[in-house]
Amino acid sequence: MAKTMAQTAADTADTTQAPPQGRIRRENVERILKAAERVFAEAGFAGATMADIAERAGLPKANLHYYFGTKDDLYRAVLDNILRLWLAPIASFTPDADPAATLTAYVTAKMEASRSRPHASKVFANEILHGGTQVERFLAEDLKALVDAKAAVIDGWVAAGRMAPVDARQFLFMIWAVTQHYADFDVQIRKVLGRRSLTRQDFDAMTAEVLRMVLRAAGLSEVQAAEPQTPAPQAPTPLQPESPPIP
Amino acid sequence: MAKTMAQTAADTADTTQAPPQGRIRRENVERILKAAERVFAEAGFAGATMADIAERAGLPKANLHYYFGTKDDLYRAVLDNILRLWLAPIASFTPDADPAATLTAYVTAKMEASRSRPHASKVFANEILHGGTQVERFLAEDLKALVDAKAAVIDGWVAAGRMAPVDARQFLFMIWAVTQHYADFDVQIRKVLGRRSLTRQDFDAMTAEVLRMVLRAAGLSEVQAAEPQTPAPQAPTPLQPESPPIP
DNA sequence: GTCTATACCTTGATAGAC
C-alpha cells in the first residue's frame, strides 16, 4: 500500500535539485537503485526484501528507508528509471527514414538493452505480468501515444510500398516480445542451448538471426549480398554448443 | 525451502491411485490447483498467500496444507500441470510434415493456449523470470531434448529447401516469445490498444497476423490456401522482393 | 477427513543513540 512518502522518492530522483551536500547522497541513491533493480528482478516485488537490497548495496536497512521512505516508493523509483530507458530507442522511427535501416538499428538497440540491462527488462516484465498497477498510466498514456505515432509511421511505409503489409502495432509487439525474450527468459535459453552463460558473441549472433527474421517478416530481405555465392544456403550462425549439426 | 511432504503432493497428483473416497478429494485437489494457478499468476510465488488461494478455492487454509503439505509443494504441483500442457503441441513437427501447415497449426495452438490458459503461461513466465530453480531439470533435460529433436526436423526442412534458412532453435524461441507475449503482457497490449479486454475475435485476428509474420520469417508465403481462386492474393504483394522461394 | 485456533517466524518500518 502506498503511504505518504511519494514526494521523498520524487525528490531523490529529481535531478534539477542539486543542493550542498548532494554528492554522497547521490552516490548512495545510485547504489541503492542499482541494488534494488537487481533484487527486484531476481525475486519480484513481493519476494524482494529490504534487507536483501541493503546488503547488496552495502548499506544498513534503515538507510533505504531514509532515502526512499517505503519499499513501494523504492520500487516506483526503480521503475521510473526503467521506463525512461524503455522509450528512448524507438525515436528513430520517422516517415522519411529507411525502413530496413531503422528496423536494423531498433532491433540492435533492443537486443543490446537485453544484454546490458537484463535486470531492467525483468523488473518491467514482472510488473506487467502481475497486472502493471504501478505503470498503468505510463502504458495507457505515454506508451499508447508513442505506439500510435510510430504505428502511423509504419503504416506510411506500408502505404508507400516500402515494406510488406503488416499490422503496425502487432509488428512492434513482435519486436518487443522477441528481443526482450532474450533477457527475460535467459535461463530457459541457456538451459536449452546447454550454455552456462551468454557471451557478447552469443548476443551478436542472436541479434543477427533475430534481425534476419524480423526483416523477412517485414518483407525486407537482406540476402542480396551473400546470395549468389554457393548453391547451398549458408548455414545460420551456429549457436549450438555440442549438439551435432544434424544433416 | 522444501520440507518433507513432497510425496504427499506426488500422491495427490498420481492418477493411477483411485481408492475409495477419492472422489471429493479429487474435486478439492482440482479446485485448489485451479485457484492456485490463478493466484500464483497474479501475484507470483512470494506474493501469493495460502489465505488468498484458500479463499478463491472456497476452502479453509488448513485444507491446502492437508492436501499439499507446503506452499512449495502446491506450487510445484501447479507447475507440473503446466509443463505437461507446454510440451504437447510441438509433437506435430515431423520430417515428412509440410512446414507451412505444421507451423500454422503450431502457432495457432500456442495462441489458443495463450487465450484459454493465460494464468498457466504467466506462472511459467514468472518462474523462468526468477531463475527457474523449480524447473531446472525440466529445462535442461526434457525441454532441451525436445528442442534438439525438433530443431533437427527444422534443419531437415531447411536442408531440403522447403523453408528459408533459419537458426532452428532461435526460430522456436521467436515463436514462443511472440505467442506467449499475448498472455504474459496482456495488460500492456490492452492498454496500448485501448481495449478493456481481448475477445476471441481479437485473438483470431492477432493469430492471423502473427501467423503471417512467422511464415514470412520462415520464407513461406501464406497464400497457398486462397491461391487458386483469384490471381491476385488478398494481401497486396509487397513491391520489395520478398525472400526468394527457395530452390 | 475437515476446520478452528494458535505458535512461530519473517519482514517492513521506526525510535532514538551517535
Place this chain on the structure above:
DNA sequence: GTCTATCAAGGTATAGAC
C-alpha cells in the same frame, strides 16, 4: 546524516477439537 535495536503486521504451518 547514519546506524543499532526493536516493534508490529502478516505469513506459513500445525495441534487438536469435531
